[in-house]
Amino acid sequence: MLMTKMKxxxxxxxxxxxxxxxxxxxDCFKCHDTAEFKGRVVHSPVADADCLSCHGPHVSRHxxxxxxxxxxxxxxxxxxxxxxxxxxxxxxxxxxxxxxSSCHDPHASAQKKLLRQSGxxxxxxxxxxxxxxxxxxxxxxxxxxxxxxxxxxxGDDNRLLKSVGSDLCFACHNQSKKMEAKHxxxxxxxxxxxxxxxxxxxxxxxxxxxxxxxxxxEKNCQACHGKDLGIDSCLTCHDDVLGSFNFAHNHLGIxxxxxxxxxxxxxxxxxxxxxxxxxxxxxxxxxxxxxxxxQEKNLHxxxxxxxxxxxxxxxxxxxxxxxxxxxxxxxxxxxQHKGFTHPIGDDALDPRNNQPxxxxxxxxxxxxxxxxxxxxxSGERGLCVQCHQSY
Numbered sequence: 482m483l484m485t486k487m488k489x490x491x492x493x494x495x496x497x498x499x500x501x502x503x504x505x506x507x508d509c510f511k512c513h514d515t516a517e518f519k520g521r522v523v524h525s526p527v528a529d530a531d532c533l534s535c536h537g538p539h540v541s542r543h544x545x546x547x548x549x550x551x552x553x554x555x556x557x558x559x560x561x562x563x564x565x566x567x568x569x570x571x572x573x574x575x576x577x578x579x580x581x582s583s584c585h586d587p588h589a590s591a592q593k594k595l596l597r598q599s600g601x602x603x604x605x606x607x608x609x610x611x612x613x614x615x616x617x618x619x620x621x622x623x624x625x626x627x628x629x630x631x632x633x634x635x636g637d638d639n640r641l642l643k644s645v646g647s648d649l650c651f652a653c654h655n656q657s658k659k660m661e662a663k664h665x666x667x668x669x670x671x672x673x674x675x676x677x678x679x680x681x682x683x684x685x686x687x688x689x690x691x692x693x694x695x696x697x698x699e700k701n702c703q704a705c706h707g708k709d710l711g712i713d714s715c716l717t718c719h720d721d722v723l724g725s726f727n728f729a730h731n732h733l734g735i736x737x738x739x740x741x742x743x744x745x746x747x748x749x750x751x752x753x754x755x756x757x758x759x760x761x762x763x764x765x766x767x768x769x770x771x772x773x774x775x776q777e778k779n780l781h782x783x784x785x786x787x788x789x790x791x792x793x794x795x796x797x798x799x800x801x802x803x804x805x806x807x808x809x810x811x812x813x814x815x816x817q818h819k820g821f822t823h824p825i826g827d828d829a830l831d832p833r834n835n836q837p838x839x840x841x842x843x844x845x846x847x848x849x850x851x852x853x854x855x856x857x858x859s860g861e862r863g864l865c866v867q868c869h870q871s872y
Contacts, residue, residue, distance in 0.1 A: 520589030527588045535587070552579025562634050569635030574607075574777070576634045584633075600625025615682025622681040629653075630680065639766060639773070650674045665702070677750050690750040697749045705748065715742045722796070731797030735768060744768075745795070761795075762787030775848045782849035792846070802847070811840040832868050 509532045510518075518527050526534045535554060536546045547554055556563040566576060575583045584603060585595045592599050598606070604627045605612045621629040630649060631641045642649055647656075647669055654660070656669055664672070678688045696704035705714055716723060726733050736744045745757065745764045752759035765787075766773050776782055785791060792810050793803045804810045812819060822840075823829075829838045840846070843864060844855045858864030866872060 518588045520586075521591045522593060522595055523589045524587060524595055550579060551581055555581045565632075565635040569632075570637060571639050571641060572635040573633060573641060577777070601627055611681060613682065616684045617686055617688065618682040619680055619688060645673075647672050647674050650678075676747055679752070690747075690752050692751045692753055692756060694747075694749055694756055710740055710743075712740050712742060715740065725794075725796040728794075728797035728803075729799045730801070730803045732795070732803075733797070760787060761790050765789045772848060779849035780851040781853055781855055783846045783855060786847075786849065811844075811846065815840075 526532070535548060537548055538546075541547055543550055549557070556566065562576070566572060575581065581587075584597060586597050587595070590596060596603055601612075601622070602625065604625075621627070630643060632643050633641075636642055638645065644652070661667070661669060677690060679690050680688075683689060684691060696702070708714060732745070733741055735741050742748075744767075747756040747758075749756070751757050758764055762773070773787075776786055789795070792805060792813075794800075794805050795803075798804060800806065800810070805813065823838070823843065825838045825840065825842075827837050830836065831838050831842055843857055845857050846855055849855050850857060852859055852864075854860065856864055858867065
C-alpha cells in the first residue's frame with residue numbers, strides 16, 4: 482500500500498515537470514475563483530496563466546506561497562523600481578518595507594498600473610491628515626493627481642517630490658513678468674515656492690499659507706529687509722522670546738553665525754502661529770534627518786512621533802535633549818503609570834552605568850524600536866536580564 486502511494490506521488494511529480502505552465506495554472510482555478518483574476522488591467526503572468534512564476538505549487542517560506550519575499554519577487558521584473566530602491570535616498574514607506582501589494586493588486590485591477598484604487602483615494606488611505614477641504618484647492622490635489630508632484634516609489638527628499646524648488650512648480654506654471662512683479666522682481670529660479678505657498682490648498686487663489694508675519698501681511702518689507710538680518714532683527718520686536726533660550730541646552734547656536742530664528746520659523750508665512758509648518762517635524766527634520774531615518778525603519782514608533790514639540794521644548798531646556806520636564810516628560814501623557822511602574826529616580830540606579838533610571842532607560846520614545854512599547858530589547862527576557870542577571 483505504501484509503495485503504491487509513493488509510486489503515485491512520483492508519477493504526479495514527473496507529470497508536473499513535463500506539463501506546460503499554462504496547464505498547471507488551469508489547476509489553480511479549480512479552487513481559486515477566476516473572477517478574482519479579471520480586470521481592465523491584468524498582471525502579465527496572470528494573463529499568461531503563469532501562476533508558478535510567482536507562487537510555489539506546494540510549499541513556501543513566504544505568505545501566499547510566494548517564491549520569494551514580496552519585495553524581491555516584484556523587483557525581479559520591475560527593474561525601474563529596483564533602480565529607484567537602490568539609488569534614491571528617500572523611499573515611500575510601502576516600497577521601503579516591501580509592501581508592494583498595499584498599493585498594487587498583484588493579479589488584476591480596474592486601475593492603471595494595477596493600483597487598488599484611483600488617484601487620491603489610494604493615497605488618503607495612509608495619508609489621511611492631508612485630506613482636507615480647502616476654500617481653494619490646487620488643481621492636481623483636487624483631482625487626486627498626487628503623482629503630478631510626488632514620485633510614487635522614491636525621491637531625493639522625504640516628501641518624494643519629483644523635483645525641488647521652483648523647478649517643480651514651473652513644470653506647469655510659466656514664469657511670467659506678472660508673476661515676477663508679484664515677487665518684487667526677484668529671480669524666481671532659486672526660490673522655494675513651497676516655503677510660502679501650500680501645495681494642496683488654501684484660503685486664497687494664490688494658496689499662500691494661512692498665518693502671516695505682521696510686516697509681511699502689511700507689505701512692510703523694510704521692517705526686516707535692508708538691514709542686518711541676524712537674530713537682532715527678530716529680537717527688535719520679539720525681545721520677550723530671548724528668555725526661553727536661557728537654558729543649558731538650547732537652539733541658539735544652530736545657525737552658526739547666521740540667524741537661528743529663520744532656521745525653524747518662516748519669516749513670511751506659515752501654517753500655524755510662529756510661522757511654523759503644520760507638521761512641526763518638517764522643521765526639525767532639516768537638522769535631525771538621522772533621527773527621522775532611524776524612526777522610519779523601526780517597527781514600533783511613538784504615536785505622533787513627528788510632533789516633536791509634544792516632548793521637547795523647541796527653544797531650550799535644562800533637560801537632556803531639551804525635554805520638557807526631564808524624567809517627568811512621559812507623565813504628561815502617561816499619568817496612569819505613576820502608580821505601577823518599574824522603580825525610577827535616585828533610589829533606583831541602573832547597574833550598567835550607575836545613573837538614576839527613568840522611562841527612557843527601558844523605552845526608546847524618540848527613535849522607537851522593533852519591540853512593543855518601544856522597548857530597547859525584548860520584554861520577555863532580553864531587556865530585563867541586562868540588569869537582573871540572576872534571573
